[in-house]
Amino acid sequence: MxxxxxxxxxxxxxxxxxxxxxxxxxxxxxxxxxxxxxAEGADLPLDRTCALTIAALITFCIAQAFPVIELHTSGMTSRATLFGAVRSLWAGDMRLVAIMVFCASILFPLIELLAFLYVLAPLRIGKVPPHFNGMLRVVQFVRPWGMVEVFMLGVLVTIVKMVSIAEVIPGPGLFALGALTVMLAVVATLDLGGLWDICDEIKLSRPAGIRWQKISRRLAxxxxxxxxxxxxxxxxxxxxxxxxxxxxxxxxxxxxxxxxxxxxxxxxxxxxxxxRPESLTRTVSLLLAAALAYIPANLLPIMHATSLGRAEDDTILGGVAYFWTSGDWPLAVVVFVASVVVPILKLVILTLLTVAARRGSAWRLRERASLYRLVERVGRWSMLDVFVVALTVTLVHFGSLAVITAGSGALAFGAVVILTMLASHQFDPRLTWxxxxxxxxxxxxxx
Ligand SMILES: [Zn+2]
Ligand SMILES: [Zn+2]
Structure with a gap:
């Protein structure tokens, strides 16, 4: 029923x-x-979203095909494309980090756009495509894990970071990436729930309001x-x-x-x-794993730099201190918030929510609900440092002059981001109430 x-x-x-x-x-x-x-199905801007999805797909191809950043120094040039960043990490034996970056910046956004277009285009003309359910479920599954906007911020941070050591030229890929970020944000505003309603209405070929009157009397x-x-x-x-x-x-x-x-x-x-079955147990297990991974994420270097025979290791906090001392304090604050404050905030808030839910506490319920939403929203931004590492590794490979490779801290850090995101997905906010x-x-x- x-x-x-x-x-x-x-x-x-x-x-x-x-x-x-x-x-x-x-x-x-x-x-x-x-x-x-x-929203009722009829109110959804299907035409607009469909056109925007096609535009986003074209922009996605441009962002992939052209370099995002070009670096010129001492007569040498290096370019970073999205896929090039993945390839550099893979070649540098950072395969897990390469897979993370590939999924978050290329695979998941592409799947989201293709599946969305597959669903939207037939709905516009009043047809339900085969495998409609599965495709819409795919969109819902990949959406939280596609992080084009975080990658975009990562590119901007990398540009500022590189300006001091070389001439940085933004590539056509960067502008395409910026446009793609805006388009994906607008596409994501379309209420997916309404699409199911449209599908129902097409299948039933009658207004959905008729059933409701009978049911409301039963509920009353x-x-x-x-x-x-x-x-x-x-x-x-x-x-x-x-x-x-x-x-x-x-x-x-x-x-x-x-x-x-x-x-x-x-x-x-x-x-x-x-x-959600075993919600609290799963959340606690994932939080514990994330807390454990947070230690090497901060202690181990996320990058190794070799410049003119001189080797240097770079940790997350070291990077923040570098920006701060070199006068780029707004950037120091952005990286510090995304890489240090957000992961700790997520761990503390989710622990608090889990403990309060297990104890059945009625303390500050609305505030707890707001905290949960905050964690869900900001969690992805911690991925920033992983993207900055990926881009830096791709850009800085000037033979004996300077080479930067990814460190094992980047892997631990990526694990923290994914584990805390999984933990917040596993936590069932209804348990609070x-x-x-x-x-x-x-x-x-x-x-
Ligand atoms: Zn359902
Ligand atoms: Zn509610």
């Missing part, structure tokens, strides 16, 4: 009726403040769907209270079948979970 006119907040599980029209407004959950996707009374009178009496009704479950991928609210070990979404086929609900139920029951 599906409830297409209901939405459950993906962060606190609270149930809402979809508003009739939300054009020009941003919906947010009244309890936790999370942004909600409530205490003898309806809700598992208990207590749940109905609270100010907040969550999907779990109502015996419903919202799909993580497409957002469709449907009846939760308790005696079924593995329930799949009736629309997109994803496995449904009332709460669960115990509060049950406490409210008890209070109301006592009255």
């Amino acid at each position: 599906e409830y297409r006119k209901l939405i459950a907040c993906h962060e606190c599980d609270l149930l809402f009726c979809k508003p009739a029209k939300v054009t020009g407004h941003v919906a947010s959950c009244s309890r936790c403040g999370a942004g909600m996707t409530a 009374g205490p003898n309806g769907l809700f598992r208990s009178h207590k749940a109905w009496s609270t100010a907040f009704v969550t999907a779990r209270d109502a015996g419903l479950v919202a799909c993580h991928t497409c957002g469709l609210v449907q009846k939760h079948i308790e005696d079924q070990s593995r329930q799949c979404c009736s629309r997109c086929g994803s496995v449904l979970h009332e709460r 669960d115990n509060v609900d049950s406490k409210q139920h008890v209070l109301r029951g006592d009255e």
Whole structure:
């Protein structure tokens, strides 16, 4: 049984009726403040997004084909392309870092654009393409891991870093990369939930509103769907209270079948979970691994530089100190925040959220929800230093004059970024609100 006119907040599980029209407004959950996707399919700017996706694909090819930065020094020239950066890391025996950079800056953005175009183009003319579900799931899976905008910042940091040692010329690839960053940001504003609705409407060939009226009557009374009178009496009704479950991928609210070990979404086929299984245990394990990797990430050099027979190792903090002492303090602050503050912030905040959720604490719930969103948003920016290493290694290979290679600190640092991102994906924010609900139920029951 599906409830297409209901939405459950993906962060606190609270149930809402979809508003009739939300054009020009941003919906947010009244309890936790999370942004909600409530746009009706017909309101989505499909044509615009489709055109923008094609433009982004062309720009992507230009960004790949032309050098991003050129370096001239002592009559020698070196160029860095996106793929060249990956190749240099691979050749320098930093294969895992090369794979990370390849996936984040080339593979995932390309898959996202191709899959998105595959889905959007037929929807525009009222057709549902084969494997629609799988393709949209692919888009949702790769989107958090494509980091073109972080790579762009990495290029800018590298340019400033190189200006002192050589003549730096921005290549055509850099401008294409800048344009691609903006296009991807605009494409990402399209509400994917609305695409599922469009697909449903095409398949059913009838307005989705008809089903809703019957369901709303069933939901309206205490003898309806809700598992208990207590749940109905609270100010907040969550999907779990109502015996419903919202799909993580497409957002469709449907009846939760308790005696079924593995329930799949009736629309997109994803496995449904009332709460992510073993969420806290997995989060803690990933956080521990990230905290352990954070030590070598800071102690080991991220780059080895050999210049005129003189060898020098560069750690993350060493790099920040170099920028600071050479007068580039805004850059020192950017690198310090992205590489030192953000990973520590992620570790501390996620530990705090996990402990509070395990203890069932009702302390500052809205602030905790905001902290979770902050971690989700800023986590990717720590990848900055890995990209700077990749570009520097590609650019500085002037034979006996100067050569820079990646150090093992870069691998440890990349591991910290990925582990903390995985940890925040594994943490189920609904756990923050669960115990509060049950406490409210008890209070109301006592009255
Ligand atoms: Zn919420
Ligand atoms: Zn689904």
